Amino acid sequence: MRRTEQKTVPEPGADEIARRVERFCAAARRSGLRVTRQRREIFACLASSVDHPDAETVFAAVRKTLPDISLDTVYRTLRMLCDEALVTEVSSRSETMRFDPNMEPHHHHVCIRCGRIADFTDARLDERSLGQAARPLGSVIAVQVVAKGECRDCAKTVATKSGSSSARPGLPEGRKDRK
């Protein structure tokens, strides 16, 4: 199994992990954040993984080294890492479930400002050819392209009245993003 291991994105070696942890510590200190055992372990856990763990999984892993760590510290640290752009959040679990009545193959444009999700299609985004690149990892049934940016309405809003955050074309009715 090891000999045919397709090296799409190889598991990071100990040196690579150490380098990432070091980069994290430097970045943290540069931002005036304290480097604690908990944070170092949480980041190291993430840096040494290739399977994009969730908070509970990181918690379980770090607990082996730091048995007294709490789940909320993991959450807090993960959010901090995202804010510091040292880690990204996958699967855009932005807010709530969103549903799509369009069953034809298509792709999505997600507005980073209002959360609006709009469909688009493009013949050039042929599923078979796009999927090829992921084949070493497994079968490919469907390929979805998510383009993140600012929707036209939000761009218009910002252009008109500089930094107003009142108009939110994406979501009808008064919905809140985070508190």
Added chain:
Amino acid sequence: MRRTEQKTVPEPGADEIARRVERFCAAARRSGLRVTRQRREIFACLASSVDHPDAETVFAAVRKTLPDISLDTVYRTLRMLCDEALVTEVSSRSETMRFDPNMEPHHHHVCIRCGRIADFTDARLDERSLGQAARPLGSVIAVQVVAKGECRDCAKTVATKSGSSSARPGLPEGRKDRK
């Protein structure tokens, strides 16, 4: 504003909505499901939308016609529609937040069986050219390609012992998907 409206995926007309609702009723009856006012309204709301509403938004919209409808009926109906493959769930809020320490531009292969998320890269998936197709909808800052399929481990597992669902390579530690 209306004259330059790029028709990527146009808002469905009344006839198209009626067609979708009819298709839904037929499919529901075919599956032995009852067609209630609530279900028809919920589906119609979804079918007439282009912005991928969430449960709360559907609830608010349907409430105008059916003031006594409850939020859990909306949730139940939406899940039913997903199960019947009449609607899809966007933004894969399937489980929990997942984090990614890899800050290089890359894409994801998501296993439909175990949920494992693996990275892959491909020069052909050039961000600039891929984003072009979504330009009519707004700016494009980042493009992410999500390939859904079965990861190698799951394919192996199924091949070995037909339909076993015990081995879940994607998530370490005993995690539950939905109870």
Added chain:
DNA sequence: ATATCTGCAAAAAGTTTGCGTTATG
């Protein structure tokens, strides 16, 4: 030394479930 971070516990937000009643087929 002190301001930040941690751990505990409780709250908040979103979604699901149990149960008695309503209404579809």
Added chain:
DNA sequence: CATAACGCAAACTTTTTGCAGATAT
């Protein structure tokens, strides 16, 4: 008329927050 679906309320999960005490700089 039998049975599926509804509405209500309460449970459950995941994530966030307030506060007293520990710790990095």
